[in-house]
Amino acid sequence: MAIQWFPGHMHLTKKAIQERIKAIDVVIELLDARLPGSSANPMLAELTSGKPGLKVLNKQDLADPARSALWLTHYNALPATRAMALDASEATPARRLIAACHELAPGRGGMAKPMRVLICGIPNVGKSTLINTLASKRVAKTGDEAGITKLEQRIALADDFYLYDTPGVLWPRIIVARSGYNLAASGAIGRNAFNEEEVALALLEYLIRHYPDALATRYGIAVPVGVTDEQVLEAIGRKRGAVLSGGRINLQKAAEIVIFDLRAANLGRITLETPEEFAIWLAEGQKVDAERQLKKKKPLGSPG
């Protein structure tokens, strides 16, 4: 899928992280619990050069709890990494994050050695909500002010605990095809940057295999084995009265309904990837990408 988003402050943000990282003790990466792999910045490990990391699966209230457990186990097994699942608007669980940072950097704390934490995440993942919850007040969004390129903001959560906020950015090249679909379906990508019908079909293809009952219940349709994504999209359109003159189904309208329902959790709590699946998609994406890069490098007229 070709996604035409504007990478925004991506390059400047990258530079700002590189400059700040030396004086950081823990890096918090906010992930979308419905798509942890796809919402993880592939450049972060390289940018943060092995600093202890806290992976926060946000919007856990929208995600499949059994799958969130798989992702937590996956991340907790990585070196110098802790993971937790949250609903960013809930204060008590959010405070656990502070304790987790102290566990990851036990030498920090107190006025002489305050804890310095960098927080990153893609747009719309819930970073502002979480920061507001932790700070118990409304904090201006970093990188959001018209005309001002504010690339970093320090928020004091206590006298000896500082959060450095970075703007929510996406990376310009997504090498896992399904990640593009999952990011678009979740609301991380602006509406004009993708084709809703294409995204809804990819989403349905996955839901038919993993959550057929959720589709059947929500739309009152049969989801038999072997049914195609196109057939299900048509059935949803028909059920919802998305019909054009002449009886044709308005597939655009049907696609919008499916995407809206996923975002609003009207289909129930759904997670669009498991650690195992994502590892396979990533390996495939990397292979295809390596071949593409190789082709680009070949001089014109060379064989193959």
Ligand code: G4P
């Ligand atoms: P950002 O700073 O990372 O860009 O995200 P922000 O906090 O603005 O949150 C984006 C949307 O996600 C908001 O919805 C917010 O309420 C919602 N959100 C954040 N954390 C959670 C969570 O843990 N669970 C759920 N269910 N929702 C969460 P919004 O204001 O309605 O914006 P939008 O939906 O119109 O984008």
